[in-house]
Amino acid sequence: MKDCCPICNSNKKKEIGLPRTNLISKKFVDREFKIVQCDYCQLYYVSPKIDFSSDQWSELYNSEYFSNQSSWLVKKRKKELAERFDKARSLIENKNQRLRYLDVGAGEGKGLLEANKRGWEATGIDIVDNRLQEAKLSGIKFIKSNLLESDLPENHFDFIYVDSVVEHVLNPFEYLSKIKKLLSKGGVIYIGVPNEDCLFNSVRKLAFKVAGKKNESEKIKPFDSPYHVIGFNNYSLKYFFEKVELTVLKKRNFGRKFDFLSYPPTSKSFWVSLFFLFPVEYPGQLIQRDIYFEAYLSKNN
Known part of the structure; x- marks a missing residue:
């Protein structure tokens, strides 16, 4: 069914x-x-299914997608990336070998740079090449392709990094199933996705009503940056991992505090984040309705 849920295939929705x-x-x-x-798995998605061409998607995900990052955000993300890699390394069963790393949705290539710095065998894949110049090193392999159309080796990669990617995918079940096939025995997948039921989105919904935009969705933005075509809450994410038959090693709901510092003070995003997100950052954390989920996963078999 073309207009059914892309994870559970139910056609019942609100x-x-x-x-x-x-x-x-x-x-x-x-x-x-x-x-x-x-109605069944609680996934948020777009109806009817989007049918943009590859060229149209590429135009949306041009280099401007990564623009306007403040120096505070660059430093913060570098620290977060190193911490995630350390955590994954501690969870991977074979700790003596040189790790084979795959960055799905490599973006600017900062994950590739971190893996290369650690002496790992680094491979990146993305539908467009937005890598920084320093990420185009001879020791780093890059594939410009859709993951589902790639011929990457199965049971090969020890650490697969999938941050802020799955929410851009129209067929998430097939996508994560493919990633699972690429993972080596004892390897780890990192997945990070937004929490669509975060407290901030509840505030946005109220703001839309006050502004006379009550019909506008506060959930996923498929046609405006950051172009999210599906969205998860805690229940749908748990269901998703179980359906793909992945074991959750670690999972948490969190948010980057003082997020308004991520944007230049002259930008609209700075002021929206300062007045709407900043006041709910700590309450959202306390009631487990923060803006992001991350999980470390392994194969069941």
Whole structure:
């Protein structure tokens, strides 16, 4: 069924609202789309299914997707990345070998640089090449391709890093199943996705109503940056991992505090984050409705 949930295949859903478009996506949106939530697994997705071409997706994910990062955010992300790699290394069963690392949705290539610095065998894959120049080293392999169309070796990679990627994928079950096949025995997958049921989104929903935009969805933004076409809450993420038959080694709900510092003070995002996200950062943490999930996963078999 074309218009069913991309994880559990149920066609029972409830409407959440209408998606926002920007100047780029508006050229491609040729019908009415709605943000919906699956009644069975609680996944948020777009109905009807988006059918953009590869060229259209590439135009959306151009280099501007990574622009306007403050120096505070660059330093913060570098520290977070190192901590994630340390955690994954501690969970991988074979601790003596040179690790084979795969970065799915490599983006600017900062994960590739971290892996290369550690002496790991680094491979990245993405539908566009937005790597920083320093990530284009001879010792780093890069594949410009859709993961599902790639011929990467199965049972090969010890650490597969999938941060802020799955929420961009129209067929998440097939996607994560493919990643699982690429993972070596005793290896670890890192996955990071936004929490669509975070407290911040509840505040956004209220703000939309006050601004006279009650029909606009506060969940996923498929046609405006950051172009999320599916979205998870705690229940749907748990269901997702179980369906793909992955074991959760570690999982947490968290958020980057003082997130407004991620943006230049002259940007709209700075002021939105300061006045709407900052006041709910700590309450969201206390009630486990923070903005992000991360999980370390292994194969069941």
